[in-house]
Amino acid sequence: MASTMFHGRSDSLPSRPHPLMSQLDEHICRLRASEATSTSSTSISHKLDGLQDLHDCVDKLLLLPLTQQGLAQENNRKWVDELLDGSLRLLDVCNSAKDALLQTKEYTLELQSTIRRRQGGENGLAIEVKKYLTSRNMAKKAIKKALTNLKGLENKWSVSCIDSGNEIATLVALLREVQAITLSALKSFMSFISGPKTQSKSSHWSLVSKLVLHRRIASEEDEMEENEFVMADAALESLVGCKAACKYENYMLMENVQKHLKDLEMCIQDLEDGTQSLFRRMIKTRVSFLNILNQ
Numbered sequence: 001m002a003s004t005m006f007h008g009r010s011d012s013l014p015s016r017p018h019p020l021m022s023q024l025d026e027h028i029c030r031l032r033a034s035e036a037t038s039t040s041s042t043s044i045s046h047k048l049d050g051l052q053d054l055h056d057c058v059d060k061l062l063l064l065p066l067t068q069q070g071l072a073q074e075n076n077r078k079w080v081d082e083l084l085d086g087s088l089r090l091l092d093v094c095n096s097a098k099d100a101l102l103q104t105k106e107y108t109l110e111l112q113s114t115i116r117r118r119q120g121g122e123n124g125l126a127i128e129v130k131k132y133l134t135s136r137n138m139a140k141k142a143i144k145k146a147l148t149n150l151k152g153l154e155n156k157w158s159v160s161c162i163d164s165g166n167e168i169a170t171l172v173a174l175l176r177e178v179q180a181i182t183l184s185a186l187k188s189f190m191s192f193i194s195g196p197k198t199q200s201k202s203s204h205w206s207l208v209s210k211l212v213l214h215r216r217i218a219s220e221e222d223e224m225e226e227n228e229f230v231m232a233d234a235a236l237e238s239l240v241g242c243k244a245a246c247k248y249e250n251y252m253l254m255e256n257v258q259k260h261l262k263d264l265e266m267c268i269q270d271l272e273d274g275t276q277s278l279f280r281r282m283i284k285t286r287v288s289f290l291n292i293l294n295q
Contacts, residue, residue, distance in 0.1 A: 020061045024174060027054040031181050035188075041228055041267045044192050047185045048274030055281040058178055061171075062288040070168040072295040079172045080293055086179045087286040089150075093186045094279050096146045100139040100193050101275065104229070105268045107132040111236075112261050115254070129236050136233055143194040147187060182282075189271075195230040228267040232260040 031050050037043050061067055071080050114128040235257045 018064065020057060020064070024054070024057050024061060024178070027057055028177060028181060031185065035184065039188060039192055040226070041192070041271065044189050045270050045274055047188070048271070048278055051182055051185055051278050052274070052281055054178060054182070055278070055285055058175065059281065059284050059288055062285065062292070067171065068292050068295065070171070071292045073168075076168050077293065080289055083172070083175055083179070084286065084289040084293065086176070087282065087289060090179060090182055090186070091279070091282055091286065093146060093150065093183065093190070094275060094282060096142065097186060097190050097193065098272070098275050098279065100143055100190070101268055101272050103135055103139050104193070105265070105272065107135045108232070108261055108265055108268065112258075112265070115258060115261075126240065129240055133233070133236060133240070140194045143190045147190060150183065150187065192227060193229055195227055195233065228260070228264045232264040235260045
């Protein structure tokens with residue numbers, strides 16, 4: 001895709017594609033390949049890292065004088081306007097993911113503190129658990145609404161505008177692909193935070209059996225595939241709905257809750273760091289588009 005970009009037309013222009021174009025192609029190919037991988041917190045974290053590298057490369061490309069001169073031309077400004085609008089939409093999606101993470105983190109830490117101190121006894125714990133589950137339902141609804149609003153946007157950005165005789169059109173097509181793959185990765189990220197639809201009661205009792213009685217021992221590979229949000233939700237819902245027959249089962253339920261809340265806390269911290277870094281890079285990209293329009 002980069003083979004026709006910035007070829008020399010005079011002594012002042014490079015005689016071969018700029019290295020940044022090749023780097024951009026490589027980043028896109030790696031992220032496209034990662035779409036086929038399973039969804040886990042580890043894979044999501046890797047995708048966020050990949051998106052950061054991708055947007056770093058885009059920002060460097062947009063700072064090139066040749067890029068700025070080409071995009072600033074009057075007949076190309078409509079494309080910059082479209083890319084600028086797309087950058088705003090992506091920032092909105094990323095911000096929604098940040099809000100969902102922050103909300104879950106706050107209730108997770110509060111619940112962990114309540115469990116450690118046993119504030120308010122069993123009634124106090126039940127209240128905090130219900131607060132957490134209510135906040136998760138609110139976050140899921142917000143994510144569902146955000147994902148619904150994004151329908152069709154990814155296809156729009158994937159539409160090719162390549163003109164074999166127009167190098168700037170080739171660049172714009174590549175930048176659209178960057179936005180499309182960023183959107184795809186953020187949608188996977190938000191779906192991971194939300195988790196699947198609520199399990200049936202029978203499924204929850206099956207999970208309780210596995211968690212409390214240890215009838216299933218997960219392998220390391222299984223652990224990697226787990227969704228920390230889903231596991232914490234399930235453990236807490238089981239705690240609320242289960243009337244354990246003995247102290248041992250009560251103890252095991254509480255131990256399980258604490259384990260999954262700790263796993264979730266670590267997961268959120270990792271994803272939060274990646275999301276914040278990506279958000280900052282996406283702002284830089286938007287500023288670059290604005291600077292081009294202001295030329």
